[in-house]
Amino acid sequence: xxxxxxxxxxxxxxxxxxxxxxxxxxxxxxxxxxxxxxxxxxxxxxxxxxxxxxxxxxxxxxxxxxxxxxxxxxxxxxxxxxxxxxxxxxxxxxxxxxxxxxxxxxxxxxxxxxxxxxxxxxxxxxxxxxxxxxxxxxxxxxxxxxxxxxxxxxxxxxxxxxxxxxxxxxx
Numbered sequence: 001x002x003x004x005x006x007x008x009x010x011x012x013x014x015x016x017x018x019x020x021x022x023x024x025x026x027x028x029x030x031x032x033x034x035x036x037x038x039x040x041x042x043x044x045x046x047x048x049x050x051x052x053x054x055x056x057x058x059x060x061x062x063x064x065x066x067x068x069x070x071x072x073x074x075x076x077x078x079x080x081x082x083x084x085x086x087x088x089x090x091x092x093x094x095x096x097x098x099x100x101x102x103x104x105x106x107x108x109x110x111x112x113x114x115x116x117x118x119x120x121x122x123x124x125x126x127x128x129x130x131x132x133x134x135x136x137x138x139x140x141x142x143x144x145x146x147x148x149x150x151x152x153x154x155x156x157x158x159x160x161x162x163x164x165x166x167x168x169x170x171x
Contacts, residue, residue: 012082016164017075022046025069025076025164032163040159051159053152061088061145065156080160082153084145095138103131 018025029044033051042051042064049067061084068079083089106128109121146153 014080014160016078016080016160018078018164020076022069022071022076025078029067029163032159036159039155051156053155055152059148061149063149063152063156065160067160078164082156082160084149088145092138092142096135099131099135099138103128103135106131 020028023046026044026046026049029049033040033042033044039054040051041054042049047069049065049069051065051067052062055062063082063084066081066083070077070079084092106124109124110128113119113121113124
């Protein structure tokens with residue numbers, strides 16, 4: 001189990017297998033969340049769970065752990081994704097897309113202008129450099145957010161590891 005989870009540092013996704021049924025795992029998650037309600041909060045149902053870390057301040061960078069619980073070959077599979085809220089993720093992907101398309105457009109204008117020896121777009125090359133700076137700033141902002149959320153990510157990893165242990169069975 002922990003070998004699979006060690007890949008979280010490189011990729012924000014993981015996959016765990018457990019002998020618990022879907023219902024047992026859901027109950028185990030609920031119990032773990034109840035026992036650690038001072039550290040974590042979230043939404044849990046039979047197939048999907050979203051977990052957050054309780055902090056003093058609510059920030060834009062707050063990460064979450066999304067768990068998907070499935071049945072596969074007589075075993076329960078837990079697929080997890082660590083990451084920012086979907087709004088933050090979408091915003092950054094939109095910025096990367098917008099800036100990349102802008103850079104390609106400005107650089108293409110510069111290149112074509114050079115090939116046909118005209119001077120219609122003298123601003124194209126400087127604009128492409130400005131867009132590269134904006135891409136760099138977007139990347140720096142994303143790295144800043146990741147560093148700001150490092151503690152919460154460590155706590156979410158702890159949740160992912162510990163919540164998969166079998167709950168003590170009551171007679």
